[in-house]
Structures are given as structure tokens and as C-alpha cells.
Amino acid sequence: MVIAPESDTDPVISFQHVWKTYANGTDALHDVCLAVPDGDFVFLVGPSGAGKSSVVRLLIREERPTRGRLLVHGADVGTLRRRALPRFRRSIGLVFQDFRLLPGMTVHENVAFALRVLGQSRRTVERRARDALDTVGLAGMDRSYPCELSGGEQQRVAIARALVHRPRLIVADEPTGNLDPATAWEIVQLLLRINGEGATVVMATHNRDIVDLVRRRVVALDRGRVVRDDQAGRYHADLAPLAVRAR
Amino acid sequence: MRIWRHLLFALGSAWQNFWRNAGVSMAAVLSIGLIMLLAGASLLLGHALGQVLDAYRERVSVLSISIADDTPLPAVYDFRDQLRTRPDVVAVRFVTKEEELRRFASDPRNQQLLEQLQGNPVPARLEVRVARLGDVGRVDALARQWRGADRTDPTDYQGDFVTNMQRLQAWVTAGGLGMLAVLTVASVVIVMNTIRTAVHHRRQEIEVMKLVGATEWFVRGPFLFEGVMTGLIAAGLALGILLAAYRPFVGTFQSALFFVPLTYDPRFVAVLGRDLLAAGVALGAVGSYIGVRRFVRL
Secondary structure: OOOOOOOOOOOOEEEEEEEEEOOOOOEEEEEEEEEEOOOOEEEEEOOOOOOHHHHHHHHOOOOOOOEEEEEEOOEEHHHOOHHHHHHHHHOEEEEEOOOOOOOOOOHHHHHHHHHHOOOOOHHHHHHHHHHHHHHOOOHHHOOOOHHHOOHHHHHHHHHHHHHOOOOOEEEEEOOOOOOOHHHHHHHHHHHHHHHHOOOEEEEEOOOHHHHHHHOOEEEEEEOOEEEEEEOOOOOHHHHHHHHHHHO | OHHHHHHHHHHHHHHHHHHHOHHHHHHHHHHHHHHHHHHHHHHHHHHHHHHHHHHHHHHHOEEEEEEOOOOOHHHHHHHHHHHHOOOOEEEEEEEOHHHHHHHHHOOHHHHHHHHHOOOOOOOEEEEEEEOOHHHHHHHHHHHHHOOOEOOOOOEOOOHHHHHHHHHHHHHHHHHHHHHHHHHHHHHHHHHHHHHHHHHHHOHHHHHHHHHOOOOHHHHHHHHHHHHHHHHHHHHHHHHHHHHHHHHHHHHHHHHHOOOOOOOOOHHHHHHHHHHHHHHHHHHHHHHHHHHHHHHOOO
């Protein structure tokens, strides 16, 4: 399995006419074509049911495309064998709206857990967990439990856990969905900083203000189709035509 | 080194999970323990019955042929040699009238009868040990055709007894196997359901493990160990109860039914202990293996 792009010009993510229909007959994606080059920062926007979550689920191979080809780091997600999944997933850092932290573990243990499951040595686990917590600005809180942290801090822990493998691709599904505007902005700043250090970031979001403020690439989805792909785009820009079409 | 760390992680998680869901774990241990107790008790009873049957088999697999007093000695030797050539005969021994009388006289219950007897009324005998219990009938038929055999009471063959004993043994074996199969299935289902509950309790952790790239068997490992642990503790519990009960049971039996040849067999206890613990591990492993294959997938 190829985990790194085959060349510098190869996109990290490449949707090639991807369709996704679920077993219950729901059509989630229609002929999606999308290429995300290395180091890009992409906002996936669109109303509920537009297909953002399906894109994320395909990217982490929770689902396979029904038709078409999806390459992530050069690996064909549709034909990826189950045995190759763990290594594939280690190449992606995942951040979710609900943080998905383990409540019985401390901040440090939550981050370290991602390395412990790989059988890393205790020294490596300690060092890299500490580095990841430093990166997200939670160096002094490693003994706290998730329930003792604010939403923003919990999301930082989740980001630290996503970073601890040192992935080249971060996929964030509504990472600011449960946060107040100020905290949401801090989390986006953190993701931008990580992107600035070279990682590719794909962030599905509903947060119009943040998209408009950051002015990065915006891919808008509507009813499973890519309806807009703007470099330095805005959230609003795609709403007007959608609203017109809806009428 | 990495395998060792994975093993330690799996063992630690299994132990933690076993006690975290102590209610479910203990219910499983008690259920499987009860099943193993039942299986162990059946094995012990089977062994006891086997001991009794062996003793009777030992007795009835020796056929005693009474020899008519007027049979010439060369004819007896000829028939003895003929019997010795048969593949279903293990040994043949000629017992003279004098030897048989001495044997008769050695039984205190015969003393009164012996005082009233004149001469030597007991016949000489050929004692034939057969290879298998089923062979006694054939040798008996042959002996009854022999002219040298006593006409009134040629052999001590008890056909019905042998047949009934063989039938009883077949039933005991078949019943034991059937019960063992049912108990095995029940244990596996219990372990599977325990694992299912454990998987449900730890679904968050499993989800995170999958997302951070843990391998399928890394996620499954702790559940496998938990199943083995459940089986092993259940087997230990059942074994403890059986060990505590076996000796008093044999003692009570011996004093109440002294004529039944049942004894305490320490060698069988060791074998039973080994087999029960191995069965506990195997049942736990199989149940949890099926459980994780069904409920834990990447």
C-alpha cells in the first residue's frame, strides 16, 4: 500500500467520479470529482444532508465508494484490504465534533493511547504525547480528565491525539460544531498553524463566519454534488445560487 | 518487543474490563462454573461407574469351565491348547480338583457345608480369560459343545449380565457425550454473550482504537483474553468444589455400599483437574473468538 503521494504533484486526496449510495438506497454522493494537493487547507461546506459526512466517511474508509475511484495518499480507498486499514488510518489525523475522548483517561493518557495501541515504547509514547500537547497549548493539563476541561480544551486534546502520529493529512468533521465562536476561532487558528507546518487539512463545517474570515479554499456540496470549488472562497457566495435553485 | 507490549496491553485491558463489568463477568463465571461443575461431576460419576464396571468386567471376562470328573487329562490338555490358539482368548489356566477344593475351603462361608461333604465334590476347571467382554459368549458356546465339560453346569457364564453391562456402558458413554456437547454449546454461547456485553461497554474505546489505526487483532486481543480468563476462573471454581466433594462422596459411598468396588483415585483427580482447566481455557477462547469475529470489525 502506498501511503505517501507518488510525486510532489500528485494530490493527497483525489475523488475521481465518486458515487456513494447507501444500502437503504440513499444517494449521498453523485459523481464527485475533487483533488486536494499536498499542504492545502479545504473547507467542505453545505447544508445538512449535502454529503459532507459521506466525504469524511469515505476519506477514513468507514465506507467504500459505490462507483468511481478515491485515492488518499495514492492508496485506492475502494480496494483497500481490511488488513491495510490500520496503517492507512494512521496516515490520517481525525478530529470530530464530539471530540471522542475516553472519559476514564487523563488528557495525557488519551493522547498516549493513540500510540500505545501501536505498541510504541513507553519513552516514545511519553515524548510524542508531550510534544503533541505542547503543540495544542495544553502542556500543563496532562493530568486532567476530559470532564474537567472546557469544550475548546477537549477539542485541543482531540487534535493533539490526531497529531501524535504526525500525519500528513488532518480530516476534521465539524470540529467547531460544539464550541462558542471565540473557542471555535481558536481551534481554527490551531488547524491553520498545523497546516502552516505542512499538513493538509480538510475541514467540514457549518460555521459561516469562520469560512468567510479565513478565506481559504471552499468546496461546496449540495445534494451530493460539488456545486462550487473556490480558492480563497466565502461561505455566503454559494448560498445565493443555492437559494435561487431551491426556489 | 512490540508483540510483548501488545500482549501486556491486552492482558491489562482484559483484567481491567473483567472487573469493570464485574456483574456480567461474575454471572458468566458462575454460569460456566455451574456447567463445568456438572460436566466434572458427570466425569467423576462416569469414572466411578467405570471403576465399578471394570471390577465386574474383570470378574465376568474370566469364564470358568467345569470339567466332568470322567474326562481324561489328555483331553483336558488338548482342549486347553485349542483354546490358547484362539485370538479372542488371552490366557487359559487349568485348576485341578484339589486346588479348587482348597479354594472352596478357604472361604469361611463354606466351612459348615465342607464338614458335611465326603470326598471331593467340586469339579476341576479351566479358567479362560477373554480379550474383550463380547468374546465371552463365543467361548462359552464352544465350551458347551466340548464333550469333557460337566453336563449339569458346564460354565459360569451369565449372558444377560454381560449384555446388560455392555448396554449400560454404551448408554453411559452416549449420554455423557451428548450432555458434554450440550454443555459445550451452552458455555460457548454464554462466553459469546459476555464478550458482546463487554464490546458494548467498551464501544467508545474500540471506536477510538479503530480511528487511531489499531489493528483488528489488537482491538480483539483483550476480549479474547477476557474470555479465556472467564473460562479459567469458572473451571477453577468448579474444580475446587469437585475436589472438596469427591473424597467425602467416595467415603460415604464406601461405608454405605461396601460391596460396590469404588475407591478414591488421586490419578484421576489430577487428570480431571488438567482437563477441566484446559476445557475452561478452550471454551473461553472459542466463545470469545466467535464473539469478537462477530462483534469487533474494523
